[in-house]
Amino acid sequence: MDNIKISMKNICKVFETDELETHALDQINLSITQGDYVAISGPSGCGKSTLLSLMGLLDEASSGEYLLDGIDVTKLSLDHAAELRNQKIGFIFQSFNLIDEMTVFDNIALPLSYHNKPPSKQAITERVNQCLALVGLSNRSQHKPNQLSGGQQQRVAIARALVANPSILLVDEPTGNLDSKTGDQIMEVLAQLNEQGTTICMVTHDPRYAAMAKSRINLLDGKIS
Amino acid sequence: MNNLLIQIKFAWHNLKKKPSFVSSVIITMGLTLGALLCVLTLAYVILFKPLPYPDAERLFRVDSTVNVEQRKPLEGLYSYPGLMGLYQRQDVFSTSAVVINSNDVESSLAHTPAMKVSFAMPEFFPMMGARYAIGRGFEQTEAIDSFNPVTVISYKTWKNEFDLRQDILSQSVTFSGVTYRIIGVLAESFAEPAISYIGYESDAWLTWDYNFRRDLRDNWAALISGYILVGKLQPSISHQQAEQKLSMLLNETWQQNTTSHPHFKNSQTSVTLTSLKDIILSDSQSMIYLLLIGIVGLVVIACANVTNLFMSRTAEKKQQLAIFAALGAKKSHLFTTLFAESLLLMSLSIMLAMGIALGGFELIHRFFTAIFPRVTELSLNGFMLIAAIVIALSLAFIFARISSNMINYRALNTALQSGGKGTQVQVSKRVRQILIVSQVAIATVLILVNTSLFREAAITMTQPLGFNTENSYSLGLSYSGRPRPPAEQVQPIINELINQLAEQPEVQMATQSNPPFNAREDATFTLVGHEDPIVTSANMIGNDYFSLLEQPLLQGREFTKTDLQAKAQVVVINAELAAQISAINPNTEVLNSQIYFGKIPITIIGIVQNAQLPWHKTVQGKFNLPMREGSTGFLIKLHPKQHLSRERIGELLKKIDPKWTVWDYVNLHDLHLQYLFPQIIMASTTGALALLTLLLAAVGLYGILSYSTQMRKTEIATRLAIGAKRNAIFKLMVKDNVGAISLGIILGIIILLGLFIGFSEVLQEYLSYYLILMFAITLAMISIVALGAAYLPLRQYFSKPISTLLRGE
């Protein structure tokens, strides 16, 4: 089955702080297929963000097996992980994480510049404008992030996540810093993207938004319930 | 004021919780300000402090010049009767005195120490405002021709040789067979004026009438050096008038008494007056300025480092400041809070600095007395205290000012609501760039200058001599008694000593010879058919000298005992001089040809491989004449790992003739080191400064870049999350700072050019194409430091999972 994007088997994550061992994730088994829209929900501290970090190669699992796009990514060198993040994963964070010193355009283009073979200037402009259009911000490309509203900033972040044609979008509480109306708009954008074929995995604890996803994973104390 | 006190208490309380911040600031500022205070006080003492002598501005030294037709003027030389006449008949000084510095062995003390003795006329002490720890100075009873053998000893002599015994005035000292009753001890605070050379401190002052050249008192044709006439100019007489009058006076008697002398036909004498201040300052002015510039540079680098520390600290205190603002603190109140903290830190730093400066004074007293004048006057003084207070206050103010400029007071009020995130306290990119530029610029200058000077000194130090000093010693003798016996009576004693030395089992070889470092620099000789004299350096050496020093002979032979006994007119020259001679006379074989020393022909019997003396930059031509009869210099070579003590030689000598004592006995290797002393001081000072600069710049750049990396943590994490590799992040940090670093280097080059123009006299001998090499090395060092400073703070980001970084802890 080559349309499985993410496959996790017996994934555990243990955080060892001074005296305490936190079992953030315990024996997680899951798979996400092409075109899927998965919502992860659960109470605060149950391990949602941790799971997303593992999926996005921002951290390594303590044990278990992880295949991303059919590639075994359980143990990777730092630079190899960076390469895979760049090619296959698009991140959308709760706090947007845009770079204030750069224009909207440059923010979106950033992942392309980290390609092993960065595309031509023209190709970049084309692709960035395409993504800007997709999130409805074509007229803001030369603004700085702090000149935009929260919702607009999050849309820039979505455009940035999309720019490199990732295999999967990983989204952590995209509406957490937004009012409910703007939040709805963002969810609308995500739903549209999924309809056009983008695979999405989203963390949320808003049941309304979780309901918009095609499938749902419930976490409780690091376990899928 | 009261508010400030409360704030200081509060600051003290706060800082106790930040030991690493406090210690970084205090150590950085304490060390560099310590060096600054030390050099600043030294500069003050040397350049601005009035000389500690009454009416010092009217004190002058009189130097005479004898101009003989068609010859180089003879400078600094007097005839004994001419000098005495000048002293007795002059009417431009209200008081004057003649002084001569010399060396002798004290023969009544058990260990017969070598001492620096000075013969002086009684007017000298009151002229220099001398005070006494005990007793009195010379008075009318010791005036010229009183023949009253008494001495005034230095405080050091009293302490070192007599353990400060209270009955010192009942003691006496004996030099060259004359016993001098001690009539006084100079006060510890007495600073002997360096009228002959820097750092000279007499151990004992002896009555004038016993000076060594009194036998020349009726001899006008013998010119002597080292005799110094100092006087206090009458207020009504100008410098020029005095020069004219004294020149006339000296010339008149000179002409009357030398007309008949063949050497001095149509000769004239004149004098110049130099103020004591200029003599003592000599040419140390630019050296002290250079040192000061170097230290100020270090302080600026340190200040840049500490500015960065203060800025990070202020950013960290944001929450606290926001609470103050919410409680109604005005901008000026916040400034007071910051000022209290910086004042406290600077006060602690300056206290450490004072301790370090005092330690520095000790070092200077120990190692720099021969390099800088007046270092004996260096001590904790009012100037230093005022400088310390001014420096501490201004730095405290500057650091507080920079910190308070970071605060956006309006935004601060909203800080509490927004949970501390945001732009209330920010280090502007510009300030950071300025810090980097200034550090790099100054580091470039200091490292380049110091490594160049260091290289120069190190080359001289490590340059091979061309002979072997191992196991070899130089021995000098002293005769206690007046007058010294004529040469033909001394020679048998010398021969006997050499025989006895040779019989010692430890001794491999002994010869009557000067050490290789003794050289007259301006000996002249002529070649047949060539008028122009050749100037070269010359030494007098014994038989088997070159075998003893293992300096290879290239042609001919070296001196034999017979050469010395027969007073043969022979010379051994070095290869360099041989080359010079054959350049002039290409068709004559140099070996066995003759050179003329005056009218006397001398045969070249040997050519020896070049040797290079420590103070010469290049190989010089050199000729060696046989040791003169009765000269009491020896070279002794011991068998490997053997030791022959000074006392043993003293015993041997005593048995031969008890009037002779050992004057000095030193290992040639140590002697070499002594000659290298200025280079050693130069190398260690510049080496230390270069290292310190590099270290401070490295710490500083690291601090600034790591702080800016800290500030950009989320940005870096985001970049990593979207797929940036480590390399890309490192390049980003380098790219962001390469502009500032290059600007710093360019600024450094501009400062260097300015320095080279301003100090061209001192520095021009260091201008060579090696400077380009040194510049390349400097650039490499600064680049490595800058790259390291960019990379190291990033390492923590590469070792932690990116998810943790994004959590923003």
Ligand SMILES: Nc1ncnc2c1ncn2[C@@H]1O[C@H](COP(=O)(O)OP(=O)(O)OP(=O)(O)O)[C@@H](O)[C@H]1O
């Ligand atoms: N870097 C870390 N070090 C130690 N413990 C951690 C770390 N990251 C997460 N944890 C712990 O792991 C558990 C899961 O955390 P996680 O952030 O995944 O929760 P979450 O489900 O995203 O919660 P929330 O809904 O509040 O965002 C928590 O108990 C947390 O304290």
Ligand SMILES: [Mg+2]
């Ligand atoms: Mg979370």
